[in-house]
Amino acid sequence: METFLEEVNKKIHGAPLQRCYHCRKCTAGCPMAAHMEYNPNKVIKMIQNGQRDKVLNSSTIWMCLSCETCITRCPNQVDIASMMDALRQMAIQNGTVREANVLKFHESFLAGMKFGGRINEPMMMVQYKLKSGDYFSDAMLGLDMFLKGKLALLSPRTKDMKSVRNIFEKTKLR
Amino acid sequence: MKVSYYPGCSLHATGKEYDQSMKAISRALNIELKEVDDWSCCGASSAHATNFDLSIALSARNLILAEKDAMDVMVPCAACFNRFKTAEHHLKADKDLKTKIEGVVGAKYQGGIAIRNPIDILYNDIGIDTLEKKAVKPLKGLKPVSYYGCLLLRPPEVCEFENYENPFMLDKMMAAIGADVKMWSYKTDCCGGSLAISKTAIVVDMCDKLMSAAKEADANCVVTACPLCMANLDMRPSEGMKLPIFYFSELIALAMDLPGAADTFKSHIFDPRPLLTELGLI
Numbered sequence: 337m338e339t340f341l342e343e344v345n346k347k348i349h350g351a352p353l354q355r356c357y358h359c360r361k362c363t364a365g366c367p368m369a370a371h372m373e374y375n376p377n378k379v380i381k382m383i384q385n386g387q388r389d390k391v392l393n394s395s396t397i398w399m400c401l402s403c404e405t406c407i408t409r410c411p412n413q414v415d416i417a418s419m420m421d422a423l424r425q426m427a428i429q430n431g432t433v434r435e436a437n438v439l440k441f442h443e444s445f446l447a448g449m450k451f452g453g454r455i456n457e458p459m460m461m462v463q464y465k466l467k468s469g470d471y472f473s474d475a476m477l478g479l480d481m482f483l484k485g486k487l488a489l490l491s492p493r494t495k496d497m498k499s500v501r502n503i504f505e506k507t508k509l510r
Numbered sequence: 511m512k513v514s515y516y517p518g519c520s521l522h523a524t525g526k527e528y529d530q531s532m533k534a535i536s537r538a539l540n541i542e543l544k545e546v547d548d549w550s551c552c553g554a555s556s557a558h559a560t561n562f563d564l565s566i567a568l569s570a571r572n573l574i575l576a577e578k579d580a581m582d583v584m585v586p587c588a589a590c591f592n593r594f595k596t597a598e599h600h601l602k603a604d605k606d607l608k609t610k611i612e613g614v615v616g617a618k619y620q621g622g623i624a625i626r627n628p629i630d631i632l633y634n635d636i637g638i639d640t641l642e643k644k645a646v647k648p649l650k651g652l653k654p655v656s657y658y659g660c661l662l663l664r665p666p667e668v669c670e671f672e673n674y675e676n677p678f679m680l681d682k683m684m685a686a687i688g689a690d691v692k693m694w695s696y697k698t699d700c701c702g703g704s705l706a707i708s709k710t711a712i713v714v715d716m717c718d719k720l721m722s723a724a725k726e727a728d729a730n731c732v733v734t735a736c737p738l739c740m741a742n743l744d745m746r747p748s749e750g751m752k753l754p755i756f757y758f759s760e761l762i763a764l765a766m767d768l769p770g771a772a773d774t775f776k777s778h779i780f781d782p783r784p785l786l787t788e789l790g791l792i
């Protein structure tokens with residue numbers, strides 16, 4: 337049977353995680369480490385230990401900003417940012433998403449794209465608010481942006497929407 | 511010179527100042543822009559954070575469309591630039607993935623055009639000397655710190671930009687147009703943009719930290735090349751912490767005294783006009 341480590345390695349499209357010698361340089365430079373349940377290098381250790389459920393249930397993977405400071409500084413080219421992407425994807429497939437609103441934001445964004453090929457920001461925000469139930473934060477900011485013409489209500493759409501929807505269809509997670 | 515132009519979604523909405531000023535300075539510097547036909551969103555962080563194949567395919571669709579014009583493609587948005595460079599990196603390194611993605615998109619990817627951010631084009635093709643000569647209205651009294659953020663630079667093997675821990679192209683360009691650029695050590699720190707909507711409180715702290723570091727460096731504004739950083743730093747810092755934030759292209763347009771150069775300032779959330787008026791720049 338495939339170990340959790342092998343499963344993750346297959347999905348990160350880069351150096352395998354066993355290259356990590358736990359120097360913690362990634363964690364030292366990570367802007368979100370203080371807000372994470374487990375530090376970035378601790379996640380690697382947990383994967384090596386086969387702690388699949390704990391990792392896929394953790395909020396850490398949703399707190400990562402994809403700033404790629406970790407991979408940039410790692411002496412062994414361990415791509416923690418890609419690892420976080422792979423783990424989020426696995427958590428979605430596993431049905432164990434700890435930070436529901438982060439995923440709801442991504443879903444609203446992608447739904448907007450499936451609709452018009454390009455992101456229509458006000459529509460995306462309305463979608464997110466409906467999904468998350470967080471109706472009131474940023475309302476004043478939204479009004480200010482609208483008055484300044486920053487939120488275009490009618491952004492032009494991609495014409496060949498068939499090709500865009502096809503991409504979504506063919507890459508659907510199973 | 512002539513290049514393809516991929517504006518991306520931000521430049522049509524929250525980042526419209528970047529689009530307007532980039533087009534204006536390109537015209538004035540004889541860079542002809544041809545918009546990529548029927549482009550679609552690059553997928554940004556929402557695609558790669560949740561589905562690898564989707565993220566590569568969405569970028570590949572646009573790269574393939576850009577290839578039809580057989581010119582380098584200028585990508586002003588740092589996020590789109592990062593996604594395109596990432597797709598290019600994986601498509602060139604992994605033949606099986608390339609075949610799979612071509613199947614998904616329904617077209618062949620050649621990999622023959624360069625993906626370029628305008629900072630690189632202005633610095634390397636147009637040159638600092640030209641910028642200096644064209645700056646008929648030097649930005650005297652403006653004291654920016656340059657802020658590159660994450661997406662132009664990291665990871666370095668993918669982005670192939672410049673000195674990824676201490677980049678300087680923006681600093682030199684701003685100095686060439688007469689600004690008194692301040693040094694600081696936060697040029698490449700993350701502003702938290704990707705979680706601004708779902709984890710706002712944490713991101714406000716990150717923005718405040720950047721703003722206080724900029725003030726400590728004696729800056730009176732921040733200059734950036736990323737619409738996500740721009741939106742985040744323009745909107746999120748706490749009251750009293752804010753500084754005017756500019757796209758580098760807006761400042762170049764202003765220094766070149768291009769018609770309408772001051773028009774983009776009115777749509778900033780934190781109004782930069784009081785500072786520019788005080789300095790006699792508008």
Ligand code: SF4
Pocket residue numbers: 355356357358359360361362363377380409410411412413414416
């Ligand atoms: S920097 Fe690299 S080697 Fe060091 S702990 Fe992090 S992942 Fe492991």
Ligand code: SF4
Pocket residue numbers: 362365366367368369376399400401402403404405406407416417420
């Ligand atoms: S990419 Fe994620 S894990 Fe890596 S430094 Fe940034 S926030 Fe931390």
